[in-house]
Amino acid sequence: MRFENQIGPQSKLLYFPLAEIWRYRDLLVLLVRRDVVTVYKQTILGPLWYFIQPLFTSLIFTLLFNNLAGIETGSVPPFLFNLASITVWNYFSTCLTTTSDVFKTNASLFGKVYFPRIIMPLSIVVSNLFKFLLQFAIFVGFYLYYIAQGSSVSVSVYAILLPVVLLNMALLSLGLGMFISALVTKYRDLSFLISFGVQLLMYVSAVTFPLAMIREKLPNYAWIVDYNPLAYIIEHARFMLLSTGTFSWISFLGCTLCSLLVFIFGSIIFNATERSFIDTV
Amino acid sequence: MIASEVILKVENLSKQYRLGEVGTGTLSHDLNRWWHRVRGLPDPYLKVGEANDRSAKGNSAYVWALKDINFEVQRGEVVGIIGKNGAGKSTLLKILSKVTAPTAGTVKYTGRIASLLEVGTGFHPELTGRENIFLNGAILGMTKKEIASKLNDIISFSGCERYIDTPVKRYSSGMTVRLAFAVAAFLEPDILIVDEVLAVGDAEFQKKALGKMQDISRGEGRTVLFVSHNLTAVQTLCSRSFLLKNGELIYSGATADVISKYLSADAEQLGSINLQDRLASLNDETVSINQILVQVSEQGNLAFDTIEQVEILFDVTVKQACSGLRIGFDLLEEKSATVLFRGFHDDDATELSYFPEGNYRFSARIPEKLLAPGAYKIQPAIGIHNNRWVLHDADVAIPIEIININGLNRAYADTRPGSIMPRLLWNSIRSNFNS
Numbered sequence: 001m002r003f004e005n006q007i008g009p010q011s012k013l014l015y016f017p018l019a020e021i022w023r024y025r026d027l028l029v030l031l032v033r034r035d036v037v038t039v040y041k042q043t044i045l046g047p048l049w050y051f052i053q054p055l056f057t058s059l060i061f062t063l064l065f066n067n068l069a070g071i072e073t074g075s076v077p078p079f080l081f082n083l084a085s086i087t088v089w090n091y092f093s094t095c096l097t098t099t100s101d102v103f104k105t106n107a108s109l110f111g112k113v114y115f116p117r118i119i120m121p122l123s124i125v126v127s128n129l130f131k132f133l134l135q136f137a138i139f140v141g142f143y144l145y146y147i148a149q150g151s152s153v154s155v156s157v158y159a160i161l162l163p164v165v166l167l168n169m170a171l172l173s174l175g176l177g178m179f180i181s182a183l184v185t186k187y188r189d190l191s192f193l194i195s196f197g198v199q200l201l202m203y204v205s206a207v208t209f210p211l212a213m214i215r216e217k218l219p220n221y222a223w224i225v226d227y228n229p230l231a232y233i234i235e236h237a238r239f240m241l242l243s244t245g246t247f248s249w250i251s252f253l254g255c256t257l258c259s260l261l262v263f264i265f266g267s268i269i270f271n272a273t274e275r276s277f278i279d280t281v
Numbered sequence: 282m283i284a285s286e287v288i289l290k291v292e293n294l295s296k297q298y299r300l301g302e303v304g305t306g307t308l309s310h311d312l313n314r315w316w317h318r319v320r321g322l323p324d325p326y327l328k329v330g331e332a333n334d335r336s337a338k339g340n341s342a343y344v345w346a347l348k349d350i351n352f353e354v355q356r357g358e359v360v361g362i363i364g365k366n367g368a369g370k371s372t373l374l375k376i377l378s379k380v381t382a383p384t385a386g387t388v389k390y391t392g393r394i395a396s397l398l399e400v401g402t403g404f405h406p407e408l409t410g411r412e413n414i415f416l417n418g419a420i421l422g423m424t425k426k427e428i429a430s431k432l433n434d435i436i437s438f439s440g441c442e443r444y445i446d447t448p449v450k451r452y453s454s455g456m457t458v459r460l461a462f463a464v465a466a467f468l469e470p471d472i473l474i475v476d477e478v479l480a481v482g483d484a485e486f487q488k489k490a491l492g493k494m495q496d497i498s499r500g501e502g503r504t505v506l507f508v509s510h511n512l513t514a515v516q517t518l519c520s521r522s523f524l525l526k527n528g529e530l531i532y533s534g535a536t537a538d539v540i541s542k543y544l545s546a547d548a549e550q551l552g553s554i555n556l557q558d559r560l561a562s563l564n565d566e567t568v569s570i571n572q573i574l575v576q577v578s579e580q581g582n583l584a585f586d587t588i589e590q591v592e593i594l595f596d597v598t599v600k601q602a603c604s605g606l607r608i609g610f611d612l613l614e615e616k617s618a619t620v621l622f623r624g625f626h627d628d629d630a631t632e633l634s635y636f637p638e639g640n641y642r643f644s645a646r647i648p649e650k651l652l653a654p655g656a657y658k659i660q661p662a663i664g665i666h667n668n669r670w671v672l673h674d675a676d677v678a679i680p681i682e683i684i685n686i687n688g689l690n691r692a693y694a695d696t697r698p699g700s701i702m703p704r705l706l707w708n709s710i711r712s713n714f715n716s
Contacts, residue, residue, distance in 0.1 A: 003290065006389050008387070009382055009383050026426075038405060038407040
């Protein structure tokens, strides 16, 4: 007797069920739709919240870091500099914090019905992309405003690589998030770590300052930022959008490779966990 | 359809759980287990597991929730899985539906398995009924196209047409369940796994759901694995059943045989260990209680047909002549709602008030055709009036079960709410309201 499928105790280490994910593509679409539609239901300001958060953060960063602490952003208006950084950073940080909680928040669903678990983190990354696009639109609005005001800001030709930068962030946050979510099922400590860990990570990811500045002012600690692929990703994004800072193909490709590796590593751990996490969560 | 095609084959399936808290203490076990695996040695914690008997105290931190389960299911069969709480039914279904992985053994199957372990999984309260049909269907493994083609059938089966574009959070719980079951009912897997979903909704809907299950298996030739405590439903739906006990498959065969085996397996635990211990440890100066028992039913166990009486006996020695002795019991529904409290003096016009020293046997009969099918507990209540309780503990009780084999309303009795089901006298005459 031949059977089509088999359920056994051990899963293969490098198991990525592409065919199965494709079969569940409609679920991915519906989950994204659910996330986008329901976030701000029963709120007065609704989708305006998408705009309020980056605007106020940029405003405060500008007052704090640029006006008070005197961080120089060159010819680019500090507010625009911060808005660009935060828009890009927000995509990463929300993806990371939400995916790292994916097993915990979906425990009841995962405990009842099977579907390729990776659909869940994927849907988070995709639905956050919508949020990013909305926030990006705000950035473009201010960008045009500053140009109209006569600021000397310009888009770099490298801006066509922006989707690659986004993909980088998606892979990196997915990989890290899946790795952490797998560990959180057993060691809850990590979920405490993640909330302030992301905050700390922001400060060493060159979100509020140009990459060159830390090398100049804090040469002893610059390695923390130098070895942080996120810092390069943010810097690259700013270079593409505002023509400020640095860009090199080596670091660009290095980041992409790094994100890929993190993603592969994360999905291996995630797959190893998904099959029995319901017993430990 | 090929007559005897094995569609599902389970071989040596075992599942081990760690008891107690799963915390950081497992880190050392994890590392040790990993270290053994790296060296190609077997898992060091696998050997120590023992059969999963809840009431007996084990000496290992690991138990087998399932141990060496083997069975085959043919295409188009509807198989029931029966067992007490903790027998491993849900674990088995979870492994079959890929929610959790087995510790050892394999499951081989052909086609697609879909599970209905709980209806309404993944319903989002803010989305409308229609949106939730799509989302829930996709979670259960349907494509958008499949759902769209069945949308009208699903909506009309659920009976929620009017509210289909209203957010689900405004639905009553009954409506949510109807909608969810409707989605699941139109799944078209090769193997459908159903766990207790029929225990929800009103009687009319349950009948509809049961009928739909019958259609799925008979008409459409699908294979169904059905787990339920509702023995009537298992009897109606399944031709063959498995009996699980403490994680092992102890019997399989025709459903009627399996059910009687299941009920007599219960009788082994006649009375409760708790009660015997408690009676022995009673130390009252006035009375001692030799035994309290419930007479077994015609089947020789504590499951009573609705047309049988339940007789409770109390053998009591009065050591010191006393007045005001009270003997009685609480009858509780398993979920601990009291159905009645009764002592002998409640039923007697002439109150027995004075007891000289000696042995007494008190007995009480709960009449036949009174209790609705279900699980009950008889909790003895013995005390001295206006003075003290000798015995009236919440955890000291004799469990009994009322089942309906020959009684009233066999078709729906299990689905009717309430704990009594006496015969009522109905009358209908043509009348003229004007007069």
